[in-house]
Amino acid sequence: MGPGPVNAHPRVLRAMSADMLGQFDPEMTGYMEQVMALYRPVFGTENRWTMLIDGTARAGIEAALVSLVSPGDTMLVVDFGRFGLLLKEIGERVGARVEMLSAPWGETVPMEAIAQAMARTGPKLVACVHGDTSTTMAQPLDGLGALCRDAGALSYVDATATIGGMEIAADRWGVDVVTGGLQKCLGGPSGSAPITISDRAAEHIFARRHTEHGIARADLAQGSGIRIGSNYFDLAMVMDYWSEKRLNHHTEATTMLYGARECARIALGEGLEARFARHAAAGRAVVAGARAMGLTVFGDDRYRMTNVTGILIPAGVDGEAVRRRMREDFEIEIGTSFGPLQGKVWRIGAMGYNAMKHKVLITLGALEAVLRAEGHATPPGAGVDAALEAWG
Template sequence: MRGNQPLHIPVRTIMTPGPVEVDPRVRQAMSHSILGQFDPAFTSIMNETMQLLREVLQTKNEWAFPIDGTSRAGIEAMLCSVIEEGDKVLIPCFGRFGYLLKEITERCGAEVTIIEKEWGQVFEPEEIIRALKKEQPKILAMVHGDTSTGRMQPLQEIGKACRELDILFIVDAVATVGGTDVKTDEWFIDGLITGTQKCLSVPSGMAPLTYNERVENILKERKSIEQGLITERSEVNVKRRIKSNYFDLSQLQDYWSPARLNHHTEATAMLYGLNEGLKLILEEGLEQRFERHRVNEQALVAGIKAMGLTLFGDEASKMPTVTCISIPAGVNGEQVRRMLLDEFGIEIASSFGPLAGKIWRIGTMGYSCQKRNVLLTLGALEAVLIASGVSVHRGEAVQAALSYYSEALKEERAVL
């Protein structure tokens, strides 16, 4: 029995596709005193966080704020606030999280059409554009980077087509914002959702999102219907109500507006953490941050290949924040993961659905995306595979990564 012993948390090096290690400055920020949610000092932090989000999400949208809850909370808030019963929604699926969008949109009462790609591949933009013209949906909802397969879908041409066809474009960018380029306005994204626990390097618990006036117009219309229900409860109007209270963006928008209409008690310490995490991103610089993620990913890939392991999926569409490795034949992937955790304190991930037991997934995200972590992970993985009887090219993985870092540094100095 533990009795009254203090909580003990083991030290870990987290190299999963989320959650990731939290920047020490974020942890320090979250330890500050709690303020009341209407204290001017706190509402000032709210306003500042909205501006920081606009910069990180590369948007001029008026509305950019976090939902209290995990990334899925933000996805549900966006979808349930925009989708009315009977709306046609098209969802391209190339991994687990496209099917999550399908489940949520169906729960909203949408008429959902999905198009599918084999896991490990992504769509050519023209494939999706053809489906848009054929189905003529109200909304295209899709994932930017699906961590279950480690693939990233190009969006710019798709967003442009959506705008030309007057289709709302809703994007799950949970695993990409802060780790690779995501241009909300330039890619014609109407509503975008991300999460704190991945490339933002903040604990799980908030889902920042942004939306433009095209989405806001829908919120205004549905809100007016909601208010009109007091005197006019027609069947059509009842169906058009936003079903959720907590995830109603029109009410949340009122809370984040200067009116500060009470909706819920804000997650004070989480907002401190998000505020600091966004400042860290902007201090580093977006381009510099994306380059850091790219360099560490490429060093990891060089080491994996030098070890004699095989990457999973089409490399042309690989996410720069997630590396998927095919588990060698005859190897128990879970035993390898457990030994990495028990002996080295390093956590990597397995996968889901058709890829369960077939691949490992290594994340290089946010604060976890460090040269030290990459080298430690490569050395530890090699050691565990050798102990498990797997034939690998001994001693080559870390050397290949070091060689890549050396060449990258030379290129950086040449540019400077």
């Protein structure tokens, strides 16, 4: 019950036990087409270029940034936690001139501040995390795409921590590229990164290279052609493989594709609205339970992620001892955090296969027992009772 990865859905694990297929087998390429269709509603888009990057969620982030940003480009990062700092690091490795627009941890960045920062910096790309699990905050994104288009900038959103649990509305937000991961709200293992790319972004990506005699190569001339720093994460080449051309790029991670396909089938079978409501109920229950136990919930209630809750470690309580007891006595894992919050908060995740009433109640009951064993008094049964009422 930490901030992810979490327990995978049994159906996903079963799907991943299927036998291998060759990457050009018609059955395999048929599954690829299914994956593209299944993930469009999950991303809230009709983008043709909706597919998978083989690798953990960070592989999707890196593929997006190395394919959208060229050395010397200005990249504006909307930063409100640990994973905004990751976008900064990757941008700097690409050679971008990175500008940061930062909010204190526990807050988000107002859209007006983003507009002002864009006017000041003139970015080629605006990059943002949707939900940052380090702070448990979710950045509002309505209007971001329009701001970027008006300024002639591309937009990128990392939705690793929210896809499948909170609404992802790529088309309504008007953003160009969104990436995710399986290991949180989608209820799968880490190792595959769903991605969606707008036609506008695809045009930019393909324009960075020329094709000679049917073989893709980087254009080494000055000007429009830019050599991509990575072969594996060159989206133009990956998109060629996922297109009707089926141009070989790398050996497809067959087992992960099976898993990603099943994650999306489960999400759509449940219904996205029902799924979002389930995650919201789980988040409400954790927050209500923690407060009924006399604990302080971290961050701004208006912008809280539904699937991860930060709880301030009470004074005099050894946070790591509590985590160890939770794990050893109850076989429940909860998280700590990074940077300025390291050792100051616990993070309880209720997402994917674990966003269930009984799992939330068991976790809160276990936390109460462990806190009392560590000498911190909590009202007996109050957390579970409040969570039951809040679930609705």
